[in-house]
Amino acid sequence: MIEQEVTKAIEWIFESYTRVPPAKRVGFDRDVRHPEWTRWLLDAVGRPDESAYNVAVTGSKGKGAHAILLAAILQAAGLRVGLFTSPHLVDFLERLRVNGMAVSNEDFVRLAKGVRETTKEIPLPADQYLGPVGLVAVMASIWFREQKTDVNVFELGRGAMYDDVNRVRHQGALVTPIFAEHLDKLGPEWSDVVREKLGVVTEDTTWTVSYEQDAVVERMMEEYFSTRHQTWRLLGRDFTYEVVCGTGGVCSVQVTSAKGETLRASMGVNLAPFAGNVAVALTAAGQVLKSLDMGGQTLDVSLAHLAFPGRLQVISKRPTCLVDGTIHAVNARFVVDWLLRAKPSGKVTAVLSLPDDKDALGVVETLAPHVDGMVFTTCSNPHLRYTRDLVALAKEHVQSVQWEPDVEVAVQRAQASAKPEDTILFLGTQSFVGDVLRIFEVPTKSLWHAHQIAGREPHWFGN
Structure with a gap:
């Protein structure tokens, strides 16, 4: 049965990781992780990550929420969007989505078999492993290329610099609040964590949008970007937002930049507490649309049908x-x-x-x-x-x-x-x-109520 094949595929994804003795997996990411093998695999399967515009999401809090919101906004703006998140809530296949819908069992098994064949050629040392999340990111990249997505959003794990998913080539980066977390993996100091997270900015990255940060983190980011030519926009400094909630359980978030750009999203009142997340995702979406020559200066979208599983x-x-x-x-x-x-x-x-x-x-x-x-x-x-x-x-x-x-x-x-x-x-x-x-048997295959909404032409103020 196909369910048994899915189970076997998931077991294979963790096979390399569990083969290596635990002692070889303990320590700082920079010492024990080898994300270069994920890049090797991407190159070996034809560089599927170069088929569309990609955005990577890192930080300490709200990575999944920001990734989902960014993907939803871009889809509501008329684009076909791939979304890679981790971990899953109920079903492992939730990690791979196109326009909010999870990959099918059949496609997941097929993708796993194809990547597995390629891994047989990899010159992997006996004391190293293929990161499970990296293998799934490669599968996602192949599937997104098959699905002819316009934009893909990839949620990174706890770090960035030595994170497997960060090896997916990405033109944009979204940074959520960075805390002093995972000091045993990214540290030992908070400054080490910040440096690890800022590894999301690669030579391919042209812009970064960030949530508000602690003063310590903001100073480090200022110093980091002072030596680079990429665009960096920070909530509270480069753009602000306001929330208006009316009758009928509908709210809207409007973002205004220092340059006078205006972006807006309407949504259910349940998303009101995530208004800051929506504002950051809107700003990142504007950067994507601008990069794709689709405008992005005055975008107005609706997230009224977004289910946002597991978040309020x-x-x-x-x-x-x-x-x-x-x-x-x-x-x-x-x-x-x-x-x-x-x-x-x-x-x-x-x-x-x-x-x-x-x-x-x-x-x-x-x-x-x-x-x-x-x-x-x-x-x-x-x-x-x-x-x-x-x-x-x-x-x-x-x-x-x-x-x-x-x-x-x-x-x-x-x-x-x-x-x-x-x-x-x-x-x-x-x-x-x-x-x-x-x-509670809550369905999680789709991010949208009543299944997915179709991609549509974006609405611009003044049209």
Whole structure:
């Protein structure tokens, strides 16, 4: 059956990585990763990444959200868009999309078989491995070329300079907020993390659009770009935005640059907390359109039908159930904004899955004034660790706190004990988000409600 072939293809993708002893995979990325093999593969299969205009997305927070928003905006502007993201939420095939729709089982298996044959020719040393995400990025590049996409958006992993996906040639770069994260892989200092992330700017990259950054990061970026001739645009310095929410659950984000350019996107009120992300994605889309000689000065698009899976997504009502990848205080503030807009009439319970490397204290302190109780749980990902006593931590802020180690039991009990007027917030790491979507049987094959919207001609102000 085709499902079994998909499973075998996924197993092969991780085969090279798991073959190498764990000790050879531990350390800083610059010492243990070899993304040059991804470039070798891309060259060996005919350089499919040169068939379209590519944008790479890096940063510490919101990479997937920005990548999805950029792809959605470009599609709404009439382009055929490939989207590569990682990790997936429910189905591995979500990582490869064209116009919001995931690759088919048949195409995925075919692509994997083709790339696998090419890997047999690679002169790979015994103590090195082919990065799993790099293999999938090569498959995505081939599929995007077959699908004749106009633009492709690639989400990078934790780094950039030694990230396999960064070896996909890209003309544009989008940088989300950079935090002092993954110090054991990108560090040891925050400055090392920034340098690693800025590796997204390659010799092929002509422009970079960035979200607002911490002052330390901004100074490093200023210095970095001072020696380069690429265009660099920073939210708050080179462009600003405003949000207007009207009746009928519709909001709009309007971006104005220092040069007077105007870009706008209308969207559902559920996306209002992501207005800054939308503004950055709009600005990046404007750069793409300008590079393709399609204008981009006064773009106006609609994201009203964007599903945005796992991001402030209401997946059920009576009780209202919302799921979001909340792992630190910044995400938690988005959830609080949503609660203030929704004004729930019943009790609010937060079911939280926060592994050891996430900002549990920030999440708890931010949510505590707005919830009636918290339930802590784990997720189905066996590689994540949950060793902290989060119940004790939360009891200093919330009266009702529980611990349920089985994620399915935690989700089902929360739903069963809630009244129709209550609200349940399922918040935590992406693996947990995937668990919740799977338990609730939420479809994730398409990024658009009622399947995908067709590419259309962009609307320009004044037309």
